[in-house]
Amino acid sequence: MNIFVVILFLAVVVGTVLFHILSPWWFTPLASNWSSIDNAILITFWVTGFVFVALGLFLVYCLWKYQYKKNRKVEYKPENKSLEAILVVVSAIGVIALLAPGLSVWNDYIKVPKGAAKVEVLSYQWGWNFRLPGEDGALGKTSIHNITDDNPYGLDLNDPNGKDDLLVQDADLHLQVGVDVEFLLRSIDVLHNFYVPEFRAKMDMVPGMITFYWFTPTKTGEYEILCAELCGTGHYAMLGTVVVEEESDYSNWLAQQTSFEQILAQNKIKNKTIQLAEK
């Protein structure tokens, strides 16, 4: 009967590896510059996979070889200092081999390249808005205390940089392929996380702080935005789209966006009309 147990553990080790190889579920095709993240994950798969198979098969071997026999001679050896030392050193080398690619990815991740286009992502329960700098290339200052129905981003009315900012009040962002982007992440209520699986990158958005990450979109197409930090009952439905496109399409889209100034003007007219109507 013991043999079934040996087979069970062999099957678990072999099955794990087979599942890994045959799984149809795998990375989504990469659409950003973060191939280094994928590579670090693959290196980790190789190293940990090797350890798993080695220890797993050794376990199976022991189970098969040392099944209970009445008069088996069992080794009595409480310690083996040199073996233990070797194992410590080997493990330490393995850890360093894994740490190196991981830390190097992080080092790139937190260093935004100069000249990256800035995009503000504003999150709320439960949706996404965006803000792009206008001609001047600079985003205007904001404060949560400035937020009103007429000024949904809380822009500072006295900051000239803000006047031409383009407000995308829709969960639909367009990006130009090949251009570095720095996301400035803001939340007006609770934690959220701006995540697009194809880009690999993510970061929490924390009310009261501006967090960031950067990447370069490398493949045109339409990708889904997912919220990756629990933010209340609407969390699972807090979706949106990012469209990565060539320069010409991108300029067209950009031309259709309205600036803060235009919105203020529209609101003025609207408010006037409401006032008139009320009279």
Next chain:
Amino acid sequence: MPEGDGYDYKIEAKAYTASSSGASVSPAESPDQELYHSKSWWTTYVFSQDAKYIGIQYFCAATAIAVLGLVLSVLMRVQLAYPGLNVLDPSTYYQAITMHGMIMVIFFLTALFLGGFGNFLIPLMCGARDMVFPYVNMMSFWIFLLSLLVLVASYLVPGGPTGAGWTLYPPQVITAGTPGNLWGLVLMLVSIVLFVVGFTMGGLNYVITVLQARTRGMTLMRMPLSVWGIFVATIIALLAFPALLVGGLMLLLDTVLGTSFYMPAIIATSNFGNEVSTEGGSPLLFQHLFWFFGHPEVYIVALPAFGIVSDLISVHARRNIFGYRMMVWAIIAIAALSFIVWAHHMYIAGFTPWFGFFFASTTLMIAIPTGIKMYNWLLTLWRGNIRFTVPMLFALAFFITFLNGGLTGMFMGNVGTDIALSDTYFVVAHFHFTIGIAPVLVVFGAVYHWFPLATGRMLDEGLGKIHFWITFVGAYMIYFPMHYQGLQGVPRRYFEMYNSSQASSSGLNEFITIVTIVVALSQLIFFYNIINSARAGKKAKKNPWDANSLEWQTPEMPPKHGNWGRTLPVVYRWPYDFNVPGASKDYIPQNVSPSQVRGAKAERT
């Protein structure tokens, strides 16, 4: 104890010196003490002060709440795979993950390992008559029970339990877009506070009993690894729970009095677009406090499991644990490191980027002592004489599960790889392997192993094996595929499972849910086995597994109040003298003196 006691141990000590062969047993420094004996039915069976009995009470209460945790997980899985059935809505789903997570980690596993196994095993394995403060120990259980009642009561208050996830992150936990953001949250926090108070009473007992009440000859380096694991885990818990306590108390103030410890100025759409009148608080502060507790917490669960599984493997493989001293140092090293890694749960929480380097390095360093434990378990099996008993089967299942879960920790703990995998199903798979399934497998192994000591009867082996196969194979099939959903980018904590356009996982979701139902139902076999065997199981012979540790050496089985009858045992060796060359049997219990086994060439321990 009767007056004769002092006389008894003098004789033993003398008998020992005469045959001294290296190991030393110092004479008792203080005389044995009389225990409080219960006088009524109530104080014997309900308000018991006997650690063994309190351990069993803890075990039963923790298991009962785990059943609720399990039912919630089945409901969640049904919702994810069969959304059309509408068994849950978003609010109840998020309440279910919160209650499930909290229950499983704190109220089930922490209470079970420390309160349950700690109470049952520490005095018996150390050769003590009871815990050092039996009355406080009793209080510990009743406060724990009260905390459970408060927790469950949150299903009865307006709004139901909190649905903010077991991490209770503000501001979300307080704002109106989350269910149970007032009463549910208050009850959750009160329940946690009670738990910490109750645990501290028990925890002081476990630590002091280990330090003060060991019998003669039981040096620290002769303690079974089960005791080491529980002892060190308790120390971690005594240091880590205060962070949760203060974190929770400030959250309570933010909730009830509207203070701003964690609340910045926000405009909650769910509060009908009104600005919430808070200002200047830091959501990250809570995360730091929570994880300063939360990371050590996983070792509070893991270390007792490590310890117990070491003993199960050694006893059932009939071989000394390999590298005992390294095993002890590994436990201590893991415990120390566990306090400087907490922010690996916050790589993408928006903290200072430079933290990433530090916390990734410390986190991966833990792999070294953990690796040592894995190797040493294997080297214990190697050249052993393995009995495939039910406890051994569960120990082996633990090994492979924890091996897998520990290795996926290398993905999560490393900051660069975590960016892509954090907050996806990869995390769900990883932590269920390591702190969900693996420790529970050890619990099962431990129950099959020590049931005879608690009841005097054996659990049915056939049913045990069926239970083992379904639970182990099933649990592995539930969680292993989830890693790959995570790789695909499926986020965790989604009421509707996200279906990537790249490769649909709807068939997989249904498969996982069906296996979950089978595994959950198979636990009935286990409960049936326990109830039936406690009444009518095969009578256990004394020391049924031929183990060495002291708990099997009590004059009666199950042991009576006071454990040791007239005289305390004296310990001459470590608990791992299996198959010592020259010995007539394949095991030498700890209280067998060298003169009784003259031919045996045991190493000095």
